[in-house]
Amino acid sequence: MSSTMSKKTKDFLITPFGLVLLLSAISIFAAIIFGEDQSETVTDSILINLSNWQQGFFGLLEFTLQMMIILVLGYSMAIYKPIFDGLKKLASYPKTQLQAVLLTALITMLSGLINWGFGLIVGAVLARFMTMAQQEKNKITNPALLASAGYLGMAIWHGGLSASAPLKVAEKGHFLDLKIGVIPVSETIFSSFNIFITTGLIFLFLGTLWILSKNEKNQTVQIHTKPIKPISNANSFGLASLVGLFMLVVGIFVLFKNDAGIGALNLNTINFLLFGISLFAYKNLSRFTEAVTEGIKSSADIFIQFPFYAGILGVLQASGLIEKISLYFLNNSTEAFVPLITFFSAAFVNLLIPSGGGQWAIQGPILVEVGKSFNLPIGKLILVFAYGDQISNLLQPFWALPLLAITGVPAKQLLKYCFWLFLVGFTFLALAIFFFF
Template sequence: MRKPGKENLLDHLISPFGLVLILTFLTFSLVLVGSTGEEVVKTYDFTQAFGFWQNGFFGLMGFTLQMMMILVFGFSLAVFKPVNLFLRKLAQLPSTLVSAVLLTAAITMIAGLLNWGFGLIVGAVLARFMQQALLEKGQVSNPALLAASGYLGMGIWHGGFSGSAPLSVAESGHFLEAKAGVIPVEFTLFSAFNLVTTFGLFLIFMGTAWYLARNSSKTSDSNHALSIDPLEPGKQNGLARIAGLFMLGVILVGVVFAEESGLGFVSLNWVNFLLFSITLIAYRSSLNFSNAIANGLKSSADIFIQFPFYAGILGLITESGLLNEFVKMGNEITNPESFPLFSFFSAALVNFFIPSGGGQWAVQGPIILETSAAMGLDTGKMVMVFAFGDQISNLLQPFWALPLLSITGVSVRKIFPYTLVFFLVGLVWLWASIFFFF
């Protein structure tokens, strides 16, 4: 029996940081055991393997900062006091559990498509306000279903404006440019394939939320939840707002006089630049803006810690030749007809071990794009196939649910039955979409 206060090593191993360490160890093992290439077994000693890992460890620093910024700005906007007050007013509109669940699900998914960090916090806060409002009106509720509905943004986000994989490959100089070139968002986020699939997923989730709200058990119990203090815009000076307006002007000039045709100018850096300017304008003063960013940075600590390890894994599989082996294996066990579905299900599975979409893309992206190019598949669509697989298993992945659970006061055990239902219906729709529309 474990003594009170004494930490258990197993608890740490099944944490997100523990899992990335396990993946690193497994990758080291694969490199040291040896890989086959050209019918010759190639092995490496510890010194060479450590060199591969160290060379890759800081290879994704730019990408790491991009991922941190997109979460920090989304968080900062979600806790902005006018947004908080707007959510409170929204929560007063529904008079029944069904309407509360549907409104929570819709707002959460729309927010998640705009920015996954924004959607994550907005969904959690809105679910909590909905629960409070229903109880104040003397209505029965279901806090677990409301919380699950407030988590749906993480099940649809990768088809939206903060999608890690599609925005990454749209960036000139991205880490996979040598393998696939630059893939504009017209061929990923704004392709008919993604628009139809994502809109269909939105409707599927809404229909499922309606069914669950009508048929689930109801209660009048309240939860003890974490207090989230909204942050006000500053009044002492408008320096941040001036800087934000200047940045927004730069964006508008860039859009009007963009050399790229269509939406070719949209990239991860462009989205972060836009979010940066909006957040500056919202908080008005430099002090309040800094306070909001400081709070948001706490939520990005896991990205800061884990992404170098994912970069190390990428260095190991790339420099050792394992990447080529995985590509070769994919060519042998699949064909152009089956590889999209194979990639979709593998992305959903790997997400359980690598909960960050950006970190997972760093590891799986090279394999998917290299194999896709070899098979002559549409690389833009394959990026979205990966995105669909990554996002749907978030509904069973507890890593990103931690803020939601704290804010709503709902336990994993209570929310899981509902997120499992959403996961299953979403999985079926995405499978059908890839099968029929790829």
């Protein structure tokens, strides 16, 4: 009986929702013990911190909706029939497993740089099609290796156009605006620092997959795939397409009318343009609604978990723990090692908080305080945080769930290859940050 209860407890805690509940409990407990308000009784302290948690619970509603929209629209474009059919045709070209793996990885990473939700589904669908195409040709195939290649968009996305932290701080009135102001994407996503590191990471992943592919043979892996239905556009242009075109014209006009040009990109701008593209592509509102409905299913975890992240942030801020943690960093760090500590901490925390947006909401205030105290370039420090967040996605099963369902590959088989990709990518990023920050 006790062993059964222990297994149930373990199974609960290793779920993403179980982890965020555990983190919430730890945050509240820490605030009670180490918070600023030590004059109150234990009962009063508990009530105060529970109140802070409740008041912060919906403190990131705008951010939550932004993240849901970017995943939903990315998903809807991945199942758009012309794109879906294009991926299927693309899968028929590679003649060997090596070619299939490298092409899957390259398309996935480029898609992930455009939009992380789009890249996640494109990578999963393409990996599945590649496996089917190679099997039909009686070629050596490794579904798990192909699936790991199809997951690489999540290991590179935070340096791309849907990067949560860089886009968030590029908005006027973001939750750290009073401390750091608005940081344009020219200092983050489009900086030479990010372009150099992201490009290097792409080539490094391709090289690692080449080595893994050369040393792996045909794998007997039992896969159970989940069918994914493409959605075609309407036969003729309807009101939705006109509205979409209007949104694209307005979005592009406003973007380039801004003195900062493309540097004025932020989450709202990206979502606005993606909304317009999706409406224009599907032409008909009913088809667009059908695609969005499918995408909404994939965003349920964001809807459920982000308020808990906001509650954690409310507790940490109100209790003064953020300032205490910042002081600890200040007293135990040197300017040379702050970027590396930021990178390591972001990679670790991502294993507990599988969301770049939710993680930034919690770690952002701490990193900003530390960065300002050492007079470090905040834009670069945000990128370092982004690299840590994205690379440990390779060990985090949360975002791999759609890919596992579509490819049918067991998680254990996927992680076997993702571990090597993580190790190589983590080492490269740590060295690049240390020598070039």
